Amino acid sequence: MGKLIYGFNVSVDGYIADARGSIDWSDPNDEVHQYWNDFERDTALAFYGRRLYDLMSDYWPTADEDPDATPLIVDFARIWRDMPKVVFSRTLESVDWNSRLERGDPVEVVTKLKAETGGQLEVAGATLAAPIVQAGLVDEYRIVVSPVAVGGGLPFFPNLPSWISLRLLENRTFPGGTVLLRYEARRD
Structure with missing residues (x-):
């Protein structure tokens, strides 16, 4: 069984994107970027919502071809392209870069794949994460x-039915x- 991790850069007031949908304010320094590179390198399978997949696939597949790309950018681009991804979308016709398209219920699909996949799994994006967290x-x-x-903007945590x-x-x-605040969900 896999270990499902939800992580993101978050504003001090709890948002992953501002009211305009921008994440420019979260531009990571080299040490934070390296942290996320190492995290993604260890990810066996990532779950993406359409919006975050669109954002990532608009830049990362060719970011390492830019002659001005830093070694961190080159490394992350290669990690991201190669990492297996499941993309949830009702509107996309196809996905690339070691991704597969999924139209099913995220909770059902993640439950099934979590049971079938060993290692570290990632849920990427707050909208997709909401029902999975709930x-x-x-x-x-x-x-x-x-x-x-x-x-204001898109919060990291959705409305919750009860405490976590x-x-x-x-x-x-x-x-x-x-x-960095790293927490384990207590199941006791």
Whole structure:
């Protein structure tokens, strides 16, 4: 059985995107970027919603071809292209870069694939994560808090039917005041 992780760069007031849908405020420094590169390198399967997949696939498949690309960008582009992905969409006709298209219910599909896939699994994107979090399928949360308040937008956590009890696994401070909070969902 896989371990399902939901993680994202988050504003200090709990948003992954601002009211305009921008994530530009979360531009990671090199150490944070390396952290996410290492996380993705260890990911056996990632679940993407259409909007985040569109955003990622617009840049990462060819980012390593840019002559000005940093080694971190080159590394992440290669990791992202090669990482197996399941993309949930009712509107896309096809997906590329080691991805497969899924039109089924995310909770049912993630439950099935979590049982069938060993290793680290990732749910990417707050909209897709919402029903998966609400269903109690997430085993670990990785919240990388950027030192900025955006005042509204797309929250990391959806409305919850009840509390989620968490156990702190790790906290780490990066240069510039960014903080990693890594929590395990308590099932007791």
